[in-house]
Amino acid sequence: MTLMKSFLGAAAGMALMAGAAAADPAIIYDLGGKFDKSFNEAAFHGADRWAKETGGKFKELEMQSEAQREQALRRLAESGANPIAMTGFAFGDVLNTVAPDYPKTKFVIVDAVVDQPNVRSVVFQEEQGSYLVGMLAAMASKTGTVGFVGGMDIPLIRKFGCGYVQGVKAAKPDAKVVQNFVGTTPSAWNDPVKASELTKAEISQGADVIYAAAGQSGLGVLQTAADEKVKSIGVDSNQNHLHPGSVLTSMVKRVDNAIYDAFKEGDAMKTGTDVMGLSNDGVAFAMDDNNKDLITPAMKATVDAVAEKIKSGEIKVHDYMTDNTCPIE
Amino acid sequence: MDLSTIYEILASALRMATPLLFACLAGLYSERAGVFDIGLEGKMLMAAMTSAAVAYLTGSAWIGLGAGIVASLIFAAIHGLASITFRGNQLISGVALNFVASGATILISQAMFGQGGRTPPLNGAARFHEMTLPFADALRPVPVLGPLYADVLSGNAILVYIALLCVPLSWWVLYRTRFGLRLRAVGENPESVDTAGVSVVRLRYGALMITGILCGFAGAYMSTALQAGFGREMTAGRGYIALAALIFAKWRPWYALWATLLFGLLQALALRPDVIQGALHLAIPGPALDAMPYILTVIVLAGFVGKAIPPRAGGQPYVKER
Numbered sequence: 001m002t003l004m005k006s007f008l009g010a011a012a013g014m015a016l017m018a019g020a021a022a023a024d025p026a027i028i029y030d031l032g033g034k035f036d037k038s039f040n041e042a043a044f045h046g047a048d049r050w051a052k053e054t055g056g057k058f059k060e061l062e063m064q065s066e067a068q069r070e071q072a073l074r075r076l077a078e079s080g081a082n083p084i085a086m087t088g089f090a091f092g093d094v095l096n097t098v099a100p101d102y103p104k105t106k107f108v109i110v111d112a113v114v115d116q117p118n119v120r121s122v123v124f125q126e127e128q129g130s131y132l133v134g135m136l137a138a139m140a141s142k143t144g145t146v147g148f149v150g151g152m153d154i155p156l157i158r159k160f161g162c163g164y165v166q167g168v169k170a171a172k173p174d175a176k177v178v179q180n181f182v183g184t185t186p187s188a189w190n191d192p193v194k195a196s197e198l199t200k201a202e203i204s205q206g207a208d209v210i211y212a213a214a215g216q217s218g219l220g221v222l223q224t225a226a227d228e229k230v231k232s233i234g235v236d237s238n239q240n241h242l243h244p245g246s247v248l249t250s251m252v253k254r255v256d257n258a259i260y261d262a263f264k265e266g267d268a269m270k271t272g273t274d275v276m277g278l279s280n281d282g283v284a285f286a287m288d289d290n291n292k293d294l295i296t297p298a299m300k301a302t303v304d305a306v307a308e309k310i311k312s313g314e315i316k317v318h319d320y321m322t323d324n325t326c327p328i329e
Numbered sequence: 330m331d332l333s334t335i336y337e338i339l340a341s342a343l344r345m346a347t348p349l350l351f352a353c354l355a356g357l358y359s360e361r362a363g364v365f366d367i368g369l370e371g372k373m374l375m376a377a378m379t380s381a382a383v384a385y386l387t388g389s390a391w392i393g394l395g396a397g398i399v400a401s402l403i404f405a406a407i408h409g410l411a412s413i414t415f416r417g418n419q420l421i422s423g424v425a426l427n428f429v430a431s432g433a434t435i436l437i438s439q440a441m442f443g444q445g446g447r448t449p450p451l452n453g454a455a456r457f458h459e460m461t462l463p464f465a466d467a468l469r470p471v472p473v474l475g476p477l478y479a480d481v482l483s484g485n486a487i488l489v490y491i492a493l494l495c496v497p498l499s500w501w502v503l504y505r506t507r508f509g510l511r512l513r514a515v516g517e518n519p520e521s522v523d524t525a526g527v528s529v530v531r532l533r534y535g536a537l538m539i540t541g542i543l544c545g546f547a548g549a550y551m552s553t554a555l556q557a558g559f560g561r562e563m564t565a566g567r568g569y570i571a572l573a574a575l576i577f578a579k580w581r582p583w584y585a586l587w588a589t590l591l592f593g594l595l596q597a598l599a600l601r602p603d604v605i606q607g608a609l610h611l612a613i614p615g616p617a618l619d620a621m622p623y624i625l626t627v628i629v630l631a632g633f634v635g636k637a638i639p640p641r642a643g644g645q646p647y648v649k650e651r
Contacts, residue, residue: 033561035445180600184616191565193348193555194596197341201600204337216447216560223450223557242450 025050025263026059026081028072030088032189032215034062038236039215039255043087043110046256050263058263069094077102082267085259087111089156095119106269108262110255111156113273121273122258126156127163128310129251129283130211131317132303133233134167136285137209138175139299140231140248145176147207149198149221151214152188153181155321160213160235160251162326163317169328170306178202182217192220199224209233209248222247231294234286244290252286279311334604336480338597343481343489344555346593348373350492351547352571353578353585354499355540361503361580362536363516363642367423368408369544370568371430376401376548378434381448381559382441384455390553393455398545404430405541413533416646427568435561448552448559457486457554486554488546495543499582512536516640519647529647573626579637592622
């Protein structure tokens with residue numbers, strides 16, 4: 001019996017070593033899905049870039065329902081994957097309970113802060129990027145009214161809206177901002193039809209530049225803006241190419257860099273909280289061939305100057321999530 | 330708030346009401362024939378995906394519409410097979426089909442286009458464009474009715490007019506034809522229809538086919554007219570709101586039109602909090618307006634406003650006496 005026990009123990013040890021030797025990183029995409037053309041897809045691109053450069057392999061999982069979160073996380077941790085990245089604020093609570101059970105595994109979470117010794121939290125200063133696109137919107141607007149369409153009404157999305165309003169008012173103090181949210185449930189991320197109607201309603205209120213921070217619903221906003229011949233602003237990934245000539249710019253969030261960096265550092269990854277803003281290229285407004293005719297050199301120069309001031313701390317952009325209020329509507 | 334704002338809200342209401350109207354009439358036929366159909370949502374979703382995919386591949390919105398109708402008909406046939414031929418539970422069959430549609434649409438479009446369950450954006454003839462009705466500009470100066478015709482009714486995709494025409498057509502079919510009489514009878518008392526020598530099974534399948542066709546229109550309208558492509562779960566619960574509208578309409582075609590227009594108006598108002606604020610000097614949260622269709626339906630079901638009596642044989646598979 002004892003022989004059997006030590007035999008089993010040895011086998012288990014071998015299995016563990018095998019697991020440790022093949023410590024592939026892993027990534028879990030949130031409910032929006034891997035190919036959402038914005039947030040999760042950016043994460044995938046980061047992981048993919050790492051794989052192409054190093055020839056390494058990574059595991060991936062796509063969430064199908066809320067209930068799977070903890071199970072998925074534990075399964076990957078037990079399979080020996082290291083580090084494990086996950087996208088989305090909704091993983092915050094789950095990771096907080098799971099991380100202490102796997103002290104040897106490193107975790108990366110994007111969009112939430114989890115205070116555990118083996119977790120790196122990556123958060124973005126979306127308000128800074130939104131501030132810049134807000135300025136561009138105000139300068140591109142002919143009517144003096146611009147719009148914002150948020151997805152689900154949560155503080156994170158209000159943070160986008162709040163930064164945007166501040167930017168608009170900074171460029172044009174008398175400009176009006178019409179703000180709407182698609183809904184209050186997760187289906188708000190997947191309702192382009194309603195997002196389109198919201199866009200039409202905002203256009204009828206005079207808005208001629210509309211910023212969409214609404215996941216897949218945002219595609220409805222960009223589509224309607226293109227149909228109605230007004231300008232729109234994309235989010236998370238560079239969406240300028242979707243409707244060239246209509247998409248003014250995109251507020252890019254470099255989730256891909258966050259994932260790439262974490263994978264590159266591997267299991268020696270340092271933990272703690274990373275705040276990604278303008279100063280470390282975490283957020284930006286997208287410029288490419290598709291929108292070069294829409295943004296004049298003067299507009300770009302103005303916004304670049306403001307970006308420098310935000311980096312140096314001369315201009316402070318209010319973060320909605322610090323106190324759940326926005327100083328200006 | 331000026332008049333043009335009112336017309337804009339009414340136009341928005343009409344656009345929001347159209348998929349509901351198609352789906353509501355679809356549900357009307359099957360429920361009148363005694364087959365509950367929770368699967369309106371799934372059929373719309375299948376039709377939306379198929380019509381967007383085929384419209385993209387062929388470059389024709391009409392071929393896309395046809396394909397969407399076929400996809401929806403297949404789902405209607407499966408529902409019929411489960412609930413009419415094999416006498417399964419109609420609610421469970423409908424719910425199951427909704428789940429299948431939710432997964433299958435993403436799976437198929439991902440396999441076809443590799444864009445994360447979306448179809449590529451449509452343009453040109455692959456989409457139903459807004460059309461201007463005749464004399465729209467000439468009639469615009471007429472007070473009230475002129476702008477109502479020119480700004481609200483005109484300037485929609487052709488599917489909107491098809492939906493509106495389906496209302497009198499459904500009334501005529503249900504109340505003025507032999508088929509309609511038998512259809513209603515089979516939902517109330519299938520034994521009597523059977524006694525008269527008419528096939529209950531065939532009538533119910535016929536009703537389900539009409540349901541499938543109308544759901545096909547609803548799905549195609551969303552993905553090829555309102556939007557330029559399919560996105561996952563894009564029906565966002567409209568099939569269930571249509572069921573609520575059906576109860577609110579007490580299973581009658583004209584009432585279905587008013588119910589869906591009312592629900593569309595509520596959705597359109599939820600998009601314009603500034604207008605409500607201006608008119609009532611009271612901030613009503615958007616979600617409250619979004620919930621109104623369900624609240625109204627509960628009120629009607631509770632019997633406060635008239636009585637909603639469903640077809641008597643609804644939900645029961647027909648077993649011929651031996």
